[in-house]
Amino acid sequence: MTSKLQIGLTTIIAISIGSAHAQQSVxxxxxxxxxxxxxxxxxxxxxxxxxxxxxxxxxxxxxxxxxxxxxxxxxxxxxxxxxxxxxxxxxxxxxxxxxxxxxxxxxxxxxxxxxxxxxxxPDVSSETFAAKVERLVRAKILWDGETGHLRTTISVRCSSDGKLLSATIVRSSGNPEWDAVALSAVQHSEPMPSDLDGKTPKNFRITVQPGSA
The missing domain is CATH 3.30.1150 (Fusion Protein Consisting Of Minor Coat Protein, Glycine Rich Linker, Tola, And A His Tag; Chain: A; Domain 2)
Structure with missing residues (x-):
């Protein structure tokens, strides 16, 4: 009886240790x-x-x-x-x-x-609206492909508090993969910054190209 109990405990301990090890293998x-x-x-x-x-x-x-x-x-x-x-x-x-x-x-x-x-x-308060938007969008870009001659123009519609209502490509770079990255960066740049009057323009365009933020 004692030997069977010891075998059972050994098996349980081994299983527990194995599970813990699996959880730590990230x-x-x-x-x-x-x-x-x-x-x-x-x-x-x-x-x-x-x-x-x-x-x-x-x-x-x-x-x-x-x-x-x-x-x-x-x-x-x-x-x-x-x-x-x-x-x-x-x-x-x-x-x-x-x-x-x-x-x-x-x-x-x-x-x-x-x-x-x-x-x-940077003195954020003295930046133009366009510079604020460009800096915000550039920080969201994920791209490790070619960098030359890629320019995608995107039309943006916002509420006055910066909430993004729509973003649409109006001029493609000719590279569908880059276009998708540029559009995604704009879509993840919510809320959009405000202009000098403290409000975000309802409609504007931004041309996105590869480069560091």
Missing amino acids: RYVPVKAIPCQYALPPSALQKLPPQSLRSAVRVSINAHGKVEDAVLEQSSGDLAFDRLAVHEARQAVCKPFLDVDGNAIPVETNFLFAVTSAEFR
């Missing part, structure tokens, strides 16, 4: 290997402390590309900035990561958030 990959859209909101830059700040956030991304968890891994030393970084990490939009066999798998990576000292930050 692969870590560099953030560059997972195209993700994430950025600090421009409106927050002027509210931050004057010094340079840098935070690292560890994120868990499921097989569908959705961020399931975000935890601060390296603090900037400023609580407000760290909270902002974690919040924006949770809002990231990512593509599924594919293994060598082409299967989408869950992964972990680090998002880095950094700002320069206040004297080098």
Whole structure:
């Protein structure tokens, strides 16, 4: 009777250990290997402390590309900035990561958030409406293809508070893949910024091309 009980306990323990090991086998990959859209909101830059700040956030991304968890891994030393970084990490939009066999798998990576000292930050209040929109959209672009001669013009319709009502390509770049990326970047740039009167124009066009934010 004793030997049978011991065998049974050994089997249960082995199964438990095996399950725990399987749950911990999530692969870590560099953030560059997972195209993700994430950025600090421009409106927050002027509210931050004057010094340079840098935070690292560890994120868990499921097989569908959705961020399931975000935890601060390296603090900037400023609580407000760290909270902002974690919040924006949770809002990231990512593509599924594919293994060598082409299967989408869950992964972990680090998002880095950094700002320069206040004297080098852009003065958001003095930017033109077009510059605000361009900077916002560029931060949402996911593209690792060719960069030359790709220009897609998109017609945008918004409510006065920046809510995106529609976005339509009115002039193609000639590259359907880039056109789709440009349109997606605009669609993920909600809310749109306001103009000098504090309201977002109801109708405007933006020409999107590859390049850094």
